[in-house]
Amino acid sequence: MSDIWNFVFGRLGWDALPFWEAIKDPTTFNIINGVIAGGAAALVLLGALAVVVWITWAGKWRYLWTEWLTSPDHKKIGIMFIVIAMVMLSRAIIEAVFMRAQQAVGLDGGFLSPEHFGEFFTTHGTIMIFFMAMPFLTGIINYVMPLQIGARDLSFPIMNQISLGLTAAGAAIVMISLVLAPFSTGGWSGYPPYTELAYNPGAGVDYWIWAVTLSTLSSTLTGINFAVTIYKKRAPGMKLFRMPLFTWTALSTAILMIFGMPPLTVCTALLALDRYLDFHMFTSDLGGNMMNYVNLFWAFGHPEVYILILTPFGVYSEVFATFSGKRLYGYTLLVIATICIAFLSFTVWLHHFFTMGQSAAINAVFGIATMLIGIPTGVKVYDWMLTMYRGRIRLSAPMIYAVGFIMLFVIGGLTGIILATPSVDYQVHNSLFLIAHFHNMLIPGTLFGMLAATNFWFPKAFGFRLEKRWGRRAAYCWIIGFMLAFFPLYALGVLGMPRRSLTFFEPAYLPWTIAAGCGAIVILFAMLFLLIQLWVSVRDRHHNNVFAGDPWDGRSLEWATSSPPPEYNFPVIPEVFSRDAFMAEKEQGKAYQVPDEFPDIEMPANSAMGVIIAVTGTALAFGLTWYMWWLVVLSCVVTLVAVIARGYVRNTTRIIPGAEVRRTHLAWLEHIRCTTPVDRSKEQTSENRGLPVPPVEGAVQ
Amino acid sequence: MTMTTKTQPGHASPAKPRVHHPGLNLGPAHQESEDTREEMVFGFWVFMMSDLILFGLLFGTYVTMLGGTAGGPGPGELFELKSAFIETMLLLISSFTFGMASLALKYRNDRKVLVIWLLVTLLLGLGFLAHELYDFHKMFTEGGVPSRSGFLSSFFSLVPLHGLHVTGACIWLIAILGQIAVYGVDSFVKSSLLRLAILWHFLDIVWIGIFSLVYLGGIV
Numbered sequence: 001m002s003d004i005w006n007f008v009f010g011r012l013g014w015d016a017l018p019f020w021e022a023i024k025d026p027t028t029f030n031i032i033n034g035v036i037a038g039g040a041a042a043l044v045l046l047g048a049l050a051v052v053v054w055i056t057w058a059g060k061w062r063y064l065w066t067e068w069l070t071s072p073d074h075k076k077i078g079i080m081f082i083v084i085a086m087v088m089l090s091r092a093i094i095e096a097v098f099m100r101a102q103q104a105v106g107l108d109g110g111f112l113s114p115e116h117f118g119e120f121f122t123t124h125g126t127i128m129i130f131f132m133a134m135p136f137l138t139g140i141i142n143y144v145m146p147l148q149i150g151a152r153d154l155s156f157p158i159m160n161q162i163s164l165g166l167t168a169a170g171a172a173i174v175m176i177s178l179v180l181a182p183f184s185t186g187g188w189s190g191y192p193p194y195t196e197l198a199y200n201p202g203a204g205v206d207y208w209i210w211a212v213t214l215s216t217l218s219s220t221l222t223g224i225n226f227a228v229t230i231y232k233k234r235a236p237g238m239k240l241f242r243m244p245l246f247t248w249t250a251l252s253t254a255i256l257m258i259f260g261m262p263p264l265t266v267c268t269a270l271l272a273l274d275r276y277l278d279f280h281m282f283t284s285d286l287g288g289n290m291m292n293y294v295n296l297f298w299a300f301g302h303p304e305v306y307i308l309i310l311t312p313f314g315v316y317s318e319v320f321a322t323f324s325g326k327r328l329y330g331y332t333l334l335v336i337a338t339i340c341i342a343f344l345s346f347t348v349w350l351h352h353f354f355t356m357g358q359s360a361a362i363n364a365v366f367g368i369a370t371m372l373i374g375i376p377t378g379v380k381v382y383d384w385m386l387t388m389y390r391g392r393i394r395l396s397a398p399m400i401y402a403v404g405f406i407m408l409f410v411i412g413g414l415t416g417i418i419l420a421t422p423s424v425d426y427q428v429h430n431s432l433f434l435i436a437h438f439h440n441m442l443i444p445g446t447l448f449g450m451l452a453a454t455n456f457w458f459p460k461a462f463g464f465r466l467e468k469r470w471g472r473r474a475a476y477c478w479i480i481g482f483m484l485a486f487f488p489l490y491a492l493g494v495l496g497m498p499r500r501s502l503t504f505f506e507p508a509y510l511p512w513t514i515a516a517g518c519g520a521i522v523i524l525f526a527m528l529f530l531l532i533q534l535w536v537s538v539r540d541r542h543h544n545n546v547f548a549g550d551p552w553d554g555r556s557l558e559w560a561t562s563s564p565p566p567e568y569n570f571p572v573i574p575e576v577f578s579r580d581a582f583m584a585e586k587e588q589g590k591a592y593q594v595p596d597e598f599p600d601i602e603m604p605a606n607s608a609m610g611v612i613i614a615v616t617g618t619a620l621a622f623g624l625t626w627y628m629w630w631l632v633v634l635s636c637v638v639t640l641v642a643v644i645a646r647g648y649v650r651n652t653t654r655i656i657p658g659a660e661v662r663r664t665h666l667a668w669l670e671h672i673r674c675t676t677p678v679d680r681s682k683e684q685t686s687e688n689r690g691l692p693v694p695p696v697e698g699a700v701q
Numbered sequence: 702m703t704m705t706t707k708t709q710p711g712h713a714s715p716a717k718p719r720v721h722h723p724g725l726n727l728g729p730a731h732q733e734s735e736d737t738r739e740e741m742v743f744g745f746w747v748f749m750m751s752d753l754i755l756f757g758l759l760f761g762t763y764v765t766m767l768g769g770t771a772g773g774p775g776p777g778e779l780f781e782l783k784s785a786f787i788e789t790m791l792l793l794i795s796s797f798t799f800g801m802a803s804l805a806l807k808y809r810n811d812r813k814v815l816v817i818w819l820l821v822t823l824l825l826g827l828g829f830l831a832h833e834l835y836d837f838h839k840m841f842t843e844g845g846v847p848s849r850s851g852f853l854s855s856f857f858s859l860v861p862l863h864g865l866h867v868t869g870a871c872i873w874l875i876a877i878l879g880q881i882a883v884y885g886v887d888s889f890v891k892s893s894l895l896r897l898a899i900l901w902h903f904l905d906i907v908w909i910g911i912f913s914l915v916y917l918g919g920i921v
Contacts (some may be wrong), residue, residue: 008832020796073854078858122753142715155740155744156740156741157742220751224744224747224748224751224753225744227747228740228743228744228747231741231743232739233740257753258747258751259750260749261751261760262751262754262755263754263758265755266755266758266759266762269858270858273847273858274853274854277848278847278848279847279848279854279857279858280769280771280847280848280849280850280851280853280854281762281854281855281858282850283765285771286769286771286773286848286849286850287766287768287769287770287771287850287851287852287854288769288851288852288854289766289769289851292762292766296758296762299758335757487808503819640872644872644876646880647877647889647893648880648881648883650884650887650889
């Protein structure tokens with residue numbers, strides 16, 4: 001009997017239940033931790049159950065399957081990426097609040113067990129990087145970039161589905177680890193030898209390895225897809241230096257993904273070989289060398305930092321130009337700066353471990369290389385400020401995020417220059433100063449950028465604007481909450497408090513940790529306001545409808561379509577004659593024209609590949625984590641069969657008849673004819689139906 | 702620049718301009734496959750670049766781990782030049798035969814010749830794999846197991862990864878042969894063959910790196 005049990009369930013047992021410790025040894029301390037962990041598990045299960053019940057109740061399974069899960073449409077895949085990101089963001093913020101709460105009462109104790117706290121900071125980091133930031137920016141690029149270059153879809157729509165499937169599988173694995181615990185306690189970077197089998201025999205590190213590996217593979221494929229699309233699918237006349245800046249940053253991001261993700265694949269794969277097949281790559285005995293792991297990890301990790309920041313740079317460039325009513329200042333310089341940053345990002349990985357013990361000369365080289373990145377970034381900041389200079393600035397939600405970003409990001413950048421000095425780095429290495437620094441880059445940089453992007457492009461995707469007041473409240477809460485939560489950490493870092501501290505014995509830390517805890521609560525409200533904003537906007541969607549498609553007086557091609565755009569994006573591929581292609585059309589009075597003819601359009605056909613990969617990916621990772629070898633073999637076989645069978649499919653496209661395209665397009669143009677154009681003073685009112693008044697020659701409006 | 706002349710789906714103009722791509726350009730006799738598959742070939746090249754990073758990093762790691770034998774057997778005791786040379790030859794000849802298959806695809810409208818060259822290629826690939834497995838088996842019996850030392854771990858993370866790629870390429874080749882049996886040499890098959898050829902020759906280049914760095918370097 002127990003043989004069968006072992007065969008079916010591997011090493012999965014009752015002790016995987018998150019409240020098992022509390023039942024076995026019911027001390028107050030264990031019960032508190034058990035309730036927190038058990039509550040989280042219940043939340044996951046109830047949440048999943050509620051979604052299933054709701055879809056069944058609404059009778060939407062077929063709709064979900066045909067319109068979303070099997071759709072190769074880049075717009076829908078992009079939205080699904082962002083949905084994953086939002087769900088994971090909510091979880092990771094709650095975890096952050098728990099960590100801040102622990103440290104706020106952490107003088108001589110606290111309420112979390114060391115294992116629990118370790119899982120908190122590991123999942124928080126892993127989720128925020130791999131399952132919040134990456135899917136978020138992938139989703140935004142997925143949605144916007146093909147529209148901006150005048151394409152109908154990405155180059156490889158089915159591969160795009162597979163990317164989504166892999167990310168979904170990784171996210172699912174992290175969520176499953178809440179129910180069948182534990183997750184890794186090795187931090188998001190998972191350094192061996194701590195994460196080796198000898199010190200961490202449990203399932204936690206394996207969960208981490210496979211979740212991260214799935215995410216990495218997804219991002220590699222995404223990078224290839226984006227780069228090929230931008231190189232090969234631009235509309236006629238859209239030369240490289242006519243591309244919108246967001247597309248430029250998408251291209252740089254894609255190239256960084258292509259070359260920056262493989263090191264992490266190598267890293268996690270070798271760690272897995274160590275753990276599963278008794279290799280000695282990173283072990284502390286028999287000739288293993290853990291510094292190889294650290295080098296490989298940061299050979300990924302540093303390009304990753306710029307993957308996370310370049311896309312938001314592109315978003316801010318669009319936001320500043322649009323909401324200042326001006327063309328982007330120093331376009332060429334911004335492009336060059338973007339490429340410089342992308343290139344330099346491969347030359348600085350060693351600054352993550354100045355204290356490794358290499359020679360001072362090597363540290364000096366990498367320190368200087370790190371400081372060099374400040375130059376192109378500074379160029380960008382000045383370009384954005386000069387874009388705003390003498391513009392008619394409209395302080396909408398994306399613009400609040402963008403202005404907050406500029407101020408906070410410069411502060412974070414300066415602390416980065418401090419950290420780039422090896423002798424200073426020795427003092428604050430692995431302290432909260434570092435934590436403050438990278439949150440200072442990633443929250444105002446990446447997260448604000450992504451939230452600005454959602455506010456900016458949401459009306460394009462769904463056909464109605466997001467409600468402005470709750471949007472502004474959320475934005476201000478993010479800015480204030482961020483400052484309150486992370487500026488104290490600079491002080492704590494200088495006072496010598498190490499990162500990832502469960503508890504401390506220095507009373508001088510306490511006021512700062514309490515302040516940071518308050519900041520976490522403000523951020524929790526910011527998240528709540530985002531949800532309220534979404535709720536209110538959906539409720540008032542008819543009020544804020546912008547079907548005409550151009551609510552912000554946009555500059556690039558994505559605004560030249562209806563909101564939401566038809567599946568094929570453009571009835572005929574537009575021809576591009578300059579930068580800011582759509583603004584140029586509006587200025588010349590050539591926008592919204594009827595094409596001479598409406599040819600049939602060939603679009604990719606639906607496919608279940610993405611769903612299959614999501615399911616087999618989850619099963620494979622789960623089986624590997626719990627040693628259920630039958631599940632591993634089964635999911636490998638199913639994947640292989642599916643991939644081979646896909647090669648035999650011949651009807652990979654379907655035709656949308658020209659007559660249907662014509663009908664849709666003429667109906668939209670008719671709608672535009674009936675829409676009253678508004679000037680920018682009414683942008684945030686319900687009078688804005690997505691049609692701006694035409695620009696007047698030589699005047700900013 | 703090719704972009705200005707690039708046709709988009711939906712723009713079915715009668716006079717399609719020629720598009721060259723960085724693979725074997727099949728020429729005017731295969732116009733349809735040429736135009737529609739250009740992106741795929743380019744995308745596959747980009748994938749190869751990404752894959753090359755994997756091998757590059759593993760090569761680098763291998764070099765840093767050369768000293769980590771931990772008292773176990775080193776390269777001099779485990780590697781055999783003769784055996785590695787035979788494997789090299791098998792793989793190089795298979796690349797040549799794949800080249801012949803590509804030429805048959807381009808110039809000879811004869812399915813039989815193409816299939817024969819592909820089958821020869823497949824047999825050579827399988828022969829390489831069999832020989833490599835035999836080699837590993839021999840290393841195992843002589844105590845050269847990955848759990849013995851860091852050096853052997855890095856060897857077994859690098860060389861079998863190449864073998865795994867060859868295995869994948871062989872499976873792909875079999876799948877394509879099946880597609881030829883079902884559909885004949887249609888544009889899908891042509892596109893797959895173009896990409897598989899790139900992979901096949903790429904694996905040759907990686908193997909030459911392994912042969913020079915791991916085997917020759919180890920025995921010297």
